[in-house]
Amino acid sequence: MQTFDLEANGLRALNAALQAQSQQTNETAWEVVNAKGSHAIAVGLDAPIDVTVRGSTGYYCAGMNAQATIRVDGSAGPGVAENMMSGTVIVEGDASQYAGATGHGGLLVIKGNASSRCGISMKGIDIVVQGNVGHMSAFMAQSGNMVVCGDAGDALGDSIYEARLFVRGSVKSLGADCVEKEMRPEHIEILADLIERSGVDAKPEEFKRYGSARQLYNFNIDNAY
């Protein structure tokens, strides 16, 4: 286990050390201490390593992650796992706004609640939230899966494309062109896999599925102001 004291050694040195790890590195387990809400912790990683951040993080923790498993042992500030490509990011506490924004792949697990705009413009990432998500979550979501074990706030899935949204609790309101859809066996299968991989406490049968009504794909004069 490599332990890195962020307060003593600084952010630039941390990210340089983590980004320098190769595919075959032997230093596969890292611990970052004294996070103290710092920004941009463990961004741009591209190796199969495990990083645990002790304490809460500021903006953009684990941004652009590829391959790595990053665990935040606290809460995460805005933009956690933004534009993730692959790998896994786990937040033990809550996540602030736009968690997992624009993510292309990988798995983001939030054990607490996520704030507004969770999964905005997601492009293939899977996001699993044990608690609730805030307003405008999955706005313009293009592909991937979002699983919300609690409730969703206002305007869920506004202007959504082809992402799948699974919500166990209530949805305060659906955004434009987002509708409830039939839960078919293949969706139960996707959900079962995500629930198992993320380790959240839920059963696939308890969820409802939401997705695009596909009415905004083509220009419609009735939609113009």
Next chain:
Amino acid sequence: MCGIVGLFLKDKALEPRLGEMLTDMLITMSDRGPDSAGIAVYGDEAEGRAKLTVQAADPDQTFANLADDLKSAIGTDVAVRVIETHAVLDLPEDKVGAARAALKDLRPEARVMSAGEVIEIYKEVGLPGDVAKRFEIPKLTGTHGIGHTRMATESAVTTLGAHPFSTGSDQCLVHNGSLSNHNSLRRKLAREGVHVETQNDTEVAAAYLTWKMQNGSTLGEALESGIDDLDGFYTFVVGTKDGFGVVRDPIACKPAVMAETDQYVAFGSEYRALVSLPGIEDAKVWEPEPATVYFWNH
């Protein structure tokens, strides 16, 4: 971008450390607002006394003989404590109006930063750490306080454009965001007889809340009606003589984190601002909900 910090103490034992704790929090938010900084502190109350905080571009000239001149004008002793570009005038509560009027004649160049029984406001252009040092903020004691680091968008980088804004007795407001209807609201307030000093959007919001409260609203009710009447992006933190409030616009893209323990309620634009507070590891930490008024009272 701007930075906001706030601290509302529940535990009296922390009151001597208010200025020191707020200064630490404020400096952490320097990245969010390096062009100017300000702080409002709610200090000790003395029966029948009030304070006016006054700012001057040329303090040597403006504050020279000010105590004597005011005494001749309003017929009572005024204690003048000068610190850098500011002076805190301590005077009988019933003479505040007379002193403000006299000040306009005697020192037209002086600007009143705040008036009230307990509030003092210090604000200047410059890095937050430098501003706090100039005004010896770490030495201040009090029950609650609000600080702001400014990155200007809606009006010029000047002392008067810095936050907090105070438009009513013992009231203050700081803002992260920008209001889009401040010009129309300024005209509406002018028709109601409410004068706004600067071109700044935040001052209009502060004046709006003061106007609502003058018309019988509580601070909580004034903040609720602000959600309907103020258009734009905002995270506001407000202070009154014995209260502390937070409200965010319905879109809530301006960041906010709060922490509460048995000893205090704290606000920060980022969690970084809160990490040095005592017992933060075990505090209840949360993000205030959009369009929801939070308020604490002593």
